[in-house]
Amino acid sequence: MSQQIENTAGELHDARESVPVLQKGAYGAGTLTLNLLPGALGVFSFFLITAFGMDPFLAGLLGGLPRLFDAITDPIMGFITDNTKSRWGRRRPYIVVGAILSGVFFAMLWQLDPEASQEYNFWYFLIFSLIFTIGNTMFATPFVGLGYEMTSDYNERTRLMAFANTMGQVAWMIVPWFWVLIADPDLFSSQAEGVQQLSLFVAGACITLGILPGLFCKGIDASDMGNRAEISFKTIFSNLKEVFKGIKQVFKNKPFVRLCGATFLVFNGFQLVASFSFFIIVFHMFGGDYGATGTWPAWFSTVSAIVTAFVVIPVITWMANKWGKRNAFIISTAISIVGYGLKWWGFDPSNPWMIFMPIPLMSFGIGGLFTLMMSMTADVCDMDELDNGMPRKEGTFGAIYWLMVKIGQALALILGGLVLKVVGFDPGAGAQSVETITNLRLADIIIPASTALLAILVMWKYDLSEEKARAIKQKLIELRGEL
Incomplete structure (x- = not known):
């Protein structure tokens, strides 16, 4: 058709x-x-x-x-x-x-x-x-x-x-x-x-x-899509060469490399300190008393997800339609940096309800990341088809993109433990020193804010604009005729 x-x-x-x-x-x-x-x-x-x-x-x-x-x-x-x-x-x-x-x-x-x-x-x-x-x-x-x-x-x-x-x-x-x-x-x-x-x-x-x-x-509709490799046991070794060839082509795509780099930075910074909020709530706000802490950490995470879903993502979508995806990413990531800074005043032992104060701004980081990056990767797939022809490689781009996410997550687990050790945190202890808690709170703010700032710098020269993406789309339609 x-x-x-x-x-x-x-x-x-x-x-x-x-x-x-x-x-x-x-x-x-x-x-x-x-x-x-x-x-x-x-x-x-x-x-x-x-x-x-x-x-x-x-x-x-x-x-x-x-x-x-x-x-x-x-x-x-x-x-x-x-x-x-x-x-x-x-x-x-x-x-x-x-x-x-x-x-x-x-x-x-x-x-x-x-x-x-x-x-x-x-x-x-x-x-x-x-x-x-x-x-x-x-x-x-x-x-x-x-x-x-x-x-x-x-x-x-x-x-x-x-x-x-x-x-x-x-x-x-x-x-x-x-x-x-x-x-x-x-x-x-x-x-x-x-x-x-x-x-x-x-x-x-x-x-x-x-x-x-x-x-x-x-x-x-891929029924008439040409240039596809044969998938069978007989072609395993020849296909492995094509796998590496496809990966090489993917990494030659400069806009995609910027998307992967920015994602790695934002997500890695977020994940690296993800557990810190729990420890700060328990040991800073409630003096190490898990019973008094109750469900506050769970509510902190749940409210973050609710705000992201029903407030942040709609706003980011509006920004992307109004000012373009790159600009929406830079703005939303900058807003998240302000939110991370507000955590210093949000984790107030005298008023537990203040933990929800930074959430609306913090949530712009992760909320904008996957909404915009997934959309921009789809644009990149069009660019790759124009440069390298069929078959389209959405699967390969998706695999490499999410591999960067998984590597960032694994690295965050390793480095997160290292940061806890450096600040002198002992999760088995009933209480932590004032110096340890202060350093932990600073790390909880500085690390994700710094990686978010680096991500903005990475995306600053991202050049696959709406005008360029639409021009690529028109060219592909002319070249395809019927698929």
């Missing part, structure tokens, strides 16, 4: 401009799944130590080794989905199967036996982590790629990602309460039972929501 329409002025338009609400909702459900799985994984992993008796060093290995495996599987899956030929399209079959496998193996992953030996639980968890990673990669990589190709319109891409990320924030409204639920003796007889049972509900939700984009969302 023709993918182009000609108006009375003779200008060519792509038919894939407006995304129906049903498809936006389905893609949003997939985004919720994309956030819920790693969010739940992060909370549950804490209980490897407390509920299942895992040595902290071994628990760290169990968190890090699957991320290294991700570095291999993500680009390969990106290449596979870019070059797949099927009656259901390049992405949708993998999304459905991957969502089911992700949910099943996530549930199995957490059916550890607290009475089993540490060695048994280590190998059980590691093996199922690697299997879960394969299933999750099969879901996540084509899912991200599908979002890049659902619309060709410059502003509709931002609206789609804003809608999806608003639904995705629901995961971060829910996840902080897992801590409360798992530790509640009225719900579960032990933390181990809490993890085991709660993982089943998470798995069921992820399967149910994760298959929706595979069933209802539509990407580009």
Whole structure:
């Protein structure tokens, strides 16, 4: 079917401009799944130590080794989905199967036996982590790629990602309460039972929501897309060469490299201090009394997600449509820096309600990051098609982009512990010194503010403007004719 329409002025338009609400909702459900799985994984992993008796060093290995495996599987899956030929399209079959496998193996992953030996639980968890990673990669990589190709319109891409990320924030409204639920003796007889049972509900939700984009969302019509590699066991080695060739082409795309660099900085800075707020609330505001602290940390995270979803993302979408995506990113990131600074006055022991004061400004950082970067990566895919031809490489771009996110997250976990050690923080102690708390609070502000400032500098010369993106789109329509 023709993918182009000609108006009375003779200008060519792509038919894939407006995304129906049903498809936006389905893609949003997939985004919720994309956030819920790693969010739940992060909370549950804490209980490897407390509920299942895992040595902290071994628990760290169990968190890090699957991320290294991700570095291999993500680009390969990106290449596979870019070059797949099927009656259901390049992405949708993998999304459905991957969502089911992700949910099943996530549930199995957490059916550890607290009475089993540490060695048994280590190998059980590691093996199922690697299997879960394969299933999750099969879901996540084509899912991200599908979002890049659902619309060709410059502003509709931002609206789609804003809608999806608003639904995705629901995961971060829910996840902080897992801590409360798992530790509640009225719900579960032990933390181990809490993890085991709660993982089943998470798995069921992820399967149910994760298959929706595979069933209802539509990407580009790739039935006549040429130059695709053959995907089979016979072509494994030749395809590996093509994988590396595709990665090389991706990293030659200067606007995309800037997107990856800025994302790495903002997300890494945010994640590096993510746990600091919890410690500051407990030890600075409540003197180390966990009972008095209660649910304040959970409410802090939940309110952050609510403000991001229903206040920040709509404002950022408006800014992007009004002033362009690059300018919207710079403005929103600058606003977040002000928010980080306000945390110094927000964490006030005399008034716990003040912790919510910096949230509206802080939330512009992460809220703007994924809404705008996902939209801009879709623009970059058009640029790559013009430069390198078919097949379009949304899967490869998505895999590399999210690989940068995962590397940043892994690095943040390592450096976060190092920062805690440098400031002299002892989470096992009942109280911390004034100097330690002061240094921790300064790190909680300076680190994310500094990385956000560096991200602004990286994006300052980002030159894929709306005018340039629309010119590329017109040229592609002329070159494609019919897809």
